[in-house]
Amino acid sequence: MKNKYVVISNELVKNIQQGAFSxxxxxxxxxxxxxxxxxxxxxxxxxxxxxxxxxxxxxVRGKGSVVLERNKFKFPVSGLTSFKELADQMGQEVKxxxxxxxxxxxxxxxxxxxxCPEDAKLWKLIRSREIDGERIILDKDYIREDLIPDIxxxxxxxxxxxxxxxxxxxxxxxxxxxxxVEDVTDEDRELLDLKGHQQVVVIRSYVYLADTTAFQFTxxxxxxxxxxxxxxxxxxxx
Amino acid sequence: MKNKYVVISNELVKNIQQGAFSxxxxxxxxxxxxxxxxxxxxxxxxxxxxxxxxxxxxxVRGKGSVVLERNKFKFPVSGLTSFKELADQMGQEVKxxxxxxxxxxxxxxxxxxxxCPEDAKLWKLIRSREIDGERIILDKDYIREDLIPDIxxxxxxxxxxxxxxxxxxxxxxxxxxxxxVEDVTDEDRELLDLKGHQQVVVIRSYVYLADTTAFQFTxxxxxxxxxxxxxxxxxxxx
DNA sequence: AAACTAAACTTGTATATACATGATATGTCT
DNA sequence: AGACATATCATGTATATACAAGTTTAGTTT
Numbered sequence: 001m002k003n004k005y006v007v008i009s010n011e012l013v014k015n016i017q018q019g020a021f022s023x024x025x026x027x028x029x030x031x032x033x034x035x036x037x038x039x040x041x042x043x044x045x046x047x048x049x050x051x052x053x054x055x056x057x058x059x060v061r062g063k064g065s066v067v068l069e070r071n072k073f074k075f076p077v078s079g080l081t082s083f084k085e086l087a088d089q090m091g092q093e094v095k096x097x098x099x100x101x102x103x104x105x106x107x108x109x110x111x112x113x114x115x116c117p118e119d120a121k122l123w124k125l126i127r128s129r130e131i132d133g134e135r136i137i138l139d140k141d142y143i144r145e146d147l148i149p150d151i152x153x154x155x156x157x158x159x160x161x162x163x164x165x166x167x168x169x170x171x172x173x174x175x176x177x178x179x180x181v182e183d184v185t186d187e188d189r190e191l192l193d194l195k196g197h198q199q200v201v202v203i204r205s206y207v208y209l210a211d212t213t214a215f216q217f218t219x220x221x222x223x224x225x226x227x228x229x230x231x232x233x234x235x236x237x238x
Numbered sequence: 239m240k241n242k243y244v245v246i247s248n249e250l251v252k253n254i255q256q257g258a259f260s261x262x263x264x265x266x267x268x269x270x271x272x273x274x275x276x277x278x279x280x281x282x283x284x285x286x287x288x289x290x291x292x293x294x295x296x297x298v299r300g301k302g303s304v305v306l307e308r309n310k311f312k313f314p315v316s317g318l319t320s321f322k323e324l325a326d327q328m329g330q331e332v333k334x335x336x337x338x339x340x341x342x343x344x345x346x347x348x349x350x351x352x353x354c355p356e357d358a359k360l361w362k363l364i365r366s367r368e369i370d371g372e373r374i375i376l377d378k379d380y381i382r383e384d385l386i387p388d389i390x391x392x393x394x395x396x397x398x399x400x401x402x403x404x405x406x407x408x409x410x411x412x413x414x415x416x417x418x419v420e421d422v423t424d425e426d427r428e429l430l431d432l433k434g435h436q437q438v439v440v441i442r443s444y445v446y447l448a449d450t451t452a453f454q455f456t457x458x459x460x461x462x463x464x465x466x467x468x469x470x471x472x473x474x475x476x
Numbered sequence: 477a478a479a480c481t482a483a484a485c486t487t488g489t490a491t492a493t494a495c496a497t498g499a500t501a502t503g504t505c506t
Numbered sequence: 507a508g509a510c511a512t513a514t515c516a517t518g519t520a521t522a523t524a525c526a527a528g529t530t531t532a533g534t535t536t
Contacts, residue, residue, distance in 0.1 A: 242519080
């Protein structure tokens with residue numbers, strides 16, 4: 001929270017969310033923001049670029065920074081957000097149940113994909129997520145034990161990312177994800193309330209730290225009728 | 239293609255794709271790139287930031303720009319890319335069939351969501367996509383006629399985005415998308431080879447121009463066994 | 477040999493300036 | 507009043523400089 005442009009960006013996001021600006025309005029000009037935050041134009045522009053990347057504003061040359069409507073879809077799930085953070089945002093009643101937490105030595109294909117040593121230990125963590133009384137998400141995690149040494153049942157029930165970022169001081173940086181639809185497994189049937197569904201939506205992610213080491217592989221299996229993925233995408237000019 | 243930092247970015251992407259750098263390598267330092275492209279460091283940094291946003295590199299302080307493995311998943315579908323562009327990238331044999339192309343006056347809910355006048359005309363366009371002999375995607379588009387006046391069957395069969403960007407000179411800028419799973423409709427059954435599937439993956443998008451006007455609503459319905467969404471996501475520090 | 481220090485790299489942030497380009501308001505001229 | 511030119515304000519691009527902070531290497535000391 002010390003970088004000036006990040007602070008300014010957060011400040012502006014807060015203002016927008018609190019309704020100080022509504023969709024279609026333009027933010028104060030870069031020049032005015034310079035005066036307001038007592039900083040240079042480049043710093044303001046870095047902050048505004050953050051807002052633009054996250055879909056809060058659209059910069060229009062000659063006009064200004066137009067505030068976008070952000071609730072056309074109900075809630076933003078895009079990006080790289082932990083389940084705990086999502087649940088907090090949504091304000092729904094959520095219960096996490098830990099079904100398995102152990103160190104495994106097999107799972108060679110995961111170990112290869114994570115690019116970690118052959119003899120490295122991996123945490124295997126299986127959790128179900130219950131929302132409004134229904135178990136609708138099954139999360140299967142594999143986590144490098146040499147990087148994240150101590151995972152307790154309590155940590156797994158609360159927020160894993162908080163532990164990693166705040167307590168261990170590691171910087172979670174990016175992820176590669178894949179979304180597909182697959183047939184349900186016996187494990188899904190056992191741990192989820194499937195309500196007769198024969199397929200689940202599967203999100204597979206590899207998550208990386210800032211130094212480009214992969215530390216986690218996650219398979220998140222969702223009951224299709226409760227699955228929603230929301231995304232804001234900018235067109236990349238080739 | 240005239241902006242210096244976009245040109246440099248494209249050049250570097252080409253180099254990476256052609257294998258001049260492989261995963262784990264570091265690019266030449268910013269200082270070296272300055273010399274190589276005969277430009278300032280800020281310009282190089284803008285180019286590198288584009289690469290980082292698109293998942294080509296990860297910048298590590300003190301070390302350099304590390305090239306990321308990009309084919310962990312087979313092909314990148316993320317972002318805002320037209321079907322034609324996707325098909326070209328994949329090199330698959332693709333056939334587009336136009337089932338309906340007409341101007342409609344109803345569809346009030348679409349008109350409201352697009353934020354266009356009540357009396358505005360809308361194109362309604364229904365196309366199926368055949369890949370390897372199977373009709374697996376059904377695209378239903380609503381497009382503002384006042385912005386995109388002339389759509390022919392030929393344009394719809396080829397690339398709509400090419401027409402909009404290159405011939406009309408409009409700048410497609412961003413989109414809001416939603417991905418959900420829904421039960422098949424009679425229309426799906428009629429126009430797709432469903433192979434007994436009872437549900438489809440539905441991607442709904444609102445697409446915007448650079449001046450923040452929404453010009454298109456698209457509903458893309460995919461047979462679940464042929465659907466794959468690949469994403470690269472960066473963690474946003476609150 | 478081991479441990480520490482310092483120098484020489486790397487990227488990150490903040491500032492300043494100049495000019496280009498699109499949009500808008502304000503004129504003035506016809 | 508309408509048309510046209512112009513000044514003004516907005517963002518976009520490119521450049522330069524200074525310093526902060528993380529990583530690696532080389533060197534020195536112990």
